[in-house]
Amino acid sequence: MEYFSEHGGFTCLNMSRRQSLRARCDAIRTLVRPNEVNDLARDVRYLARAASLHKVTATSELLRELNLAYYPDIDDEWCSPGVTLLRGGGDCDDHAILATALLRRLGINAWVILGWVPGGYHAWVLGLDPVHGWFTMEPQGGRVWWGRFARDYSPEYVLGPDGCWAWHRWVARLNRRAV
Numbered sequence: 001m002e003y004f005s006e007h008g009g010f011t012c013l014n015m016s017r018r019q020s021l022r023a024r025c026d027a028i029r030t031l032v033r034p035n036e037v038n039d040l041a042r043d044v045r046y047l048a049r050a051a052s053l054h055k056v057t058a059t060s061e062l063l064r065e066l067n068l069a070y071y072p073d074i075d076d077e078w079c080s081p082g083v084t085l086l087r088g089g090g091d092c093d094d095h096a097i098l099a100t101a102l103l104r105r106l107g108i109n110a111w112v113i114l115g116w117v118p119g120g121y122h123a124w125v126l127g128l129d130p131v132h133g134w135f136t137m138e139p140q141g142g143r144v145w146w147g148r149f150a151r152d153y154s155p156e157y158v159l160g161p162d163g164c165w166a167w168h169r170w171v172a173r174l175n176r177r178a179v
Helices: 021-031 034-050 055-066 081-087 092-105 167-178
Strands: 002-007 010-014 077-079 109-117 120-129 133-138 143-146 154-160 163-166
Touching (some): 010 081, 021 077, 034 055, 034 092, 055 092, 055 133, 077 081, 081 092, 092 109, 154 167
Antiparallel strands (some): 002 010, 010 077, 109 154, 120 133, 133 143, 154 163
16 A cells, blocks of 8 residues: 545545555555545435435435546545545545445444446445444445345455455354354
8 A cells, every 4th residue: 555645634545456455454444534524424414304314315315416426547546535525526435435434424334345346346335224224335326225235246345444354254253243
């Protein structure tokens, strides 16, 4: 992992799929910054109250309304939420980092998931709402699936500020806790 750039205190890191799980985990710990989305969290709370929406649904609605652009990045640069908002978009990992930070700011456990979708390697969000259970969020389109993960999504890694795991190890860890 290399330091890439800093934008007014916001950070981007140069990453690559060849990076180790530990390097990816360190990057997520550095980049998932709930304090950078305080204003968005306030807007989500307002939207949730005004439209009688659940926080997860309100988050996906707000992300859709922001209309953040998809910018493919050649260097696989991962950015903190502040950079993604300043730029008006980013690639899939930037959108997933932003959504994860926002959900965590709202008190909802969320993780960045790296894995495969029909179009190739991708990043999305897996969350655990204390009332409604597991959900998958596609932050670029603002879509939410309730249940562990969306069909045609094949998770490889679970990355969060609280730790990082290969998908099969994380599922085994959850199963041990459930027993």
